[in-house]
Amino acid sequence: MSVKYESQKIAQNFFTFAVLLFLVQVIVGLIAAVQFMRPDFFILNFNVIKTLHINALIVWLLAGLMGATYYVIPEESESELWSLPLAKLQFWATVVTITLVVLGYIWAGLNPQANTTIFGTLTLNEGRKYIEAPRWADDLIVVSVLLFIFNCFMTVYKTKRWTGIQGVLLGGLTFLALMYLPGMFYTKSMVKDQFWWWWVVHLWVEGAWEIIAGALLAFMLMKVIGARREVLEKWMYLEVGMVMFTGILGTGHHYYWIGTPSYWLWVGGIFSSLEPVPLLIMVWDAFRTTREARNVTNRAGLYYTVSHAIFNFVGAGLWGVIHTLPQVNKWTHGTQITTAHGHLAFYGAYVLLVMSMIYVTLPAIRGVKEYDSSRALQSFWWMTISMIFIVLTTTGAGMVQTYMERLMGLDYVAVKTTYNLWFWILRAIFG
Amino acid sequence: MSNKAARNLFVFGSLFFFVIFLALSVDTIGKVDKRAPEITEEVNAGKMVWHKYDCIGCHTIFGTGSYFAPDMTKVVERKPKDYLKKFVMDPRGVNPKAAMPKLGITSDEADHLVAFLEWISKVDTNGWPPKPILATAAGVGGAELTPGQRVYQSLGCSGCHMINGIGGTTGPDLTKVGARRDRTWLMGHFRNPDDYVKGSAMPKVEASDAEIEQLTVYMLSLK
Numbered sequence: 001m002s003v004k005y006e007s008q009k010i011a012q013n014f015f016t017f018a019v020l021l022f023l024v025q026v027i028v029g030l031i032a033a034v035q036f037m038r039p040d041f042f043i044l045n046f047n048v049i050k051t052l053h054i055n056a057l058i059v060w061l062l063a064g065l066m067g068a069t070y071y072v073i074p075e076e077s078e079s080e081l082w083s084l085p086l087a088k089l090q091f092w093a094t095v096v097t098i099t100l101v102v103l104g105y106i107w108a109g110l111n112p113q114a115n116t117t118i119f120g121t122l123t124l125n126e127g128r129k130y131i132e133a134p135r136w137a138d139d140l141i142v143v144s145v146l147l148f149i150f151n152c153f154m155t156v157y158k159t160k161r162w163t164g165i166q167g168v169l170l171g172g173l174t175f176l177a178l179m180y181l182p183g184m185f186y187t188k189s190m191v192k193d194q195f196w197w198w199w200v201v202h203l204w205v206e207g208a209w210e211i212i213a214g215a216l217l218a219f220m221l222m223k224v225i226g227a228r229r230e231v232l233e234k235w236m237y238l239e240v241g242m243v244m245f246t247g248i249l250g251t252g253h254h255y256y257w258i259g260t261p262s263y264w265l266w267v268g269g270i271f272s273s274l275e276p277v278p279l280l281i282m283v284w285d286a287f288r289t290t291r292e293a294r295n296v297t298n299r300a301g302l303y304y305t306v307s308h309a310i311f312n313f314v315g316a317g318l319w320g321v322i323h324t325l326p327q328v329n330k331w332t333h334g335t336q337i338t339t340a341h342g343h344l345a346f347y348g349a350y351v352l353l354v355m356s357m358i359y360v361t362l363p364a365i366r367g368v369k370e371y372d373s374s375r376a377l378q379s380f381w382w383m384t385i386s387m388i389f390i391v392l393t394t395t396g397a398g399m400v401q402t403y404m405e406r407l408m409g410l411d412y413v414a415v416k417t418t419y420n421l422w423f424w425i426l427r428a429i430f431g
Numbered sequence: 432m433s434n435k436a437a438r439n440l441f442v443f444g445s446l447f448f449f450v451i452f453l454a455l456s457v458d459t460i461g462k463v464d465k466r467a468p469e470i471t472e473e474v475n476a477g478k479m480v481w482h483k484y485d486c487i488g489c490h491t492i493f494g495t496g497s498y499f500a501p502d503m504t505k506v507v508e509r510k511p512k513d514y515l516k517k518f519v520m521d522p523r524g525v526n527p528k529a530a531m532p533k534l535g536i537t538s539d540e541a542d543h544l545v546a547f548l549e550w551i552s553k554v555d556t557n558g559w560p561p562k563p564i565l566a567t568a569a570g571v572g573g574a575e576l577t578p579g580q581r582v583y584q585s586l587g588c589s590g591c592h593m594i595n596g597i598g599g600t601t602g603p604d605l606t607k608v609g610a611r612r613d614r615t616w617l618m619g620h621f622r623n624p625d626d627y628v629k630g631s632a633m634p635k636v637e638a639s640d641a642e643i644e645q646l647t648v649y650m651l652s653l654k
Binding site for chain 1: 440448555558596598
């Protein structure tokens, strides 16, 4: 097995960068877990560690999705990439920008006064969760993403071969790029600040990224099992369609308590309750398709693909829907239950997705026929068991917190340091 | 259903819902300023301080953020403003057990930050955060409370102090304060905390002589 088109190998650069950042994410995650018990444990404070943790997550997933796209596009349009040098330039530009941003976070963490304001924007850390990257970095990231999308579109445009999978994939990526923009301007009102911030955060993870996931899931099922394109693409359209029908207005579940009008309680409650439906269809789709599979050489690829579908539903779907109704959310909002949901949702929906894309494509890129999948399966179980424990401990902590702080009126710090201590210890051990 | 029909359903269905979302968003942006007090220059400067020190990297605001430190939405209702100012400038100088590090926030920045947090507390958040059911229920009767307990409650002392596990952790625990302090110390300390504990962040207790007396009796009963 080898790649059909030489330029597909660029995916490997992105995958390597992704795995590197994944390691960073795990290491700083462990530091953060210890800081829940000992805030002074490390030279950098929790806020910097956490910023690195979630930024590494976002960027390694994005790098993985970009690599995956560079692999899928030539294969689907049956031609080399429009410009391989441009793809390489875009890769290195991304690496340099991200490195500078990370150094900036660390510097601002060691010396907060260095985070000065120039032309009304902060130079090192904008202090807005997930999109802490300063404006100059935002601009560079936008340029990089535009080059990436331009390169992909030109490849398809040149060959005039549009397939459903690449259409949806590029559509999702374009939507992703557009939804980065609402996070790029300053508003004096914290209410508007959070309103636009959720456009970025929600419409990425519960919109654009799910569209990309739907397209890649179809691609992988086709590659690993050899399922029929027509059937896969029809279900893909229905899945991503449902994601958008429920997910766009589902944004409303973030507009309950931030100073926005109360009609969002209805809009968000109804539509976000329906959000798990397309995720369940994806699980059913994956099972239905794989049952027909007889001879699968890439067992690890198959394993990761199917478990992505399952944990996408459990983490994003079930763990989300339990606290999405306003009546429930009023009590659980902003507790560790949100942390639990965030961890399992990202793991199921995107971590496993990018990993399965790597397992599906890397054998071809490296030109290996068969590989020993036992280590891949072992690491799958280690990771999944650890993640389940992280989620169970934070969910437990969140339930105790909801009861003691929100219902009984105990102090936040008292609950965190006394009543939740064992949850933090267990989480650190497994996390 | 043909593949083409499925594709059209996806594309045009998505556009349909996006247009509704856009319309609701326009309506919302037009309404949010009326649901909050006016944003002064000081409030805006405070918002920049909030961003500069990456406060959301630990705290939450409107319940959104990092779940590592307390939510700041209603913090000015729970803590005196002078206390907040002193605390953010030097957390462990005020409360040795505080987890928050000293970030180098200046006096001006602290004033702006407190103004910003006061603005936040007045935003109409559809009733969030809710009042704790059990704690509120325990205080509803009022009749069972002694006069001292009622003063303790009306002054909001439990925002910082804890008695039998209920209350804040930023001030000293008062569960056994009656065993530690005598009547003269307590009375004098209420009138001017700084005379008794150098650099204390506790504000002077603004209450009548009778109320101070009742509060002292209550404190002395805690042994």
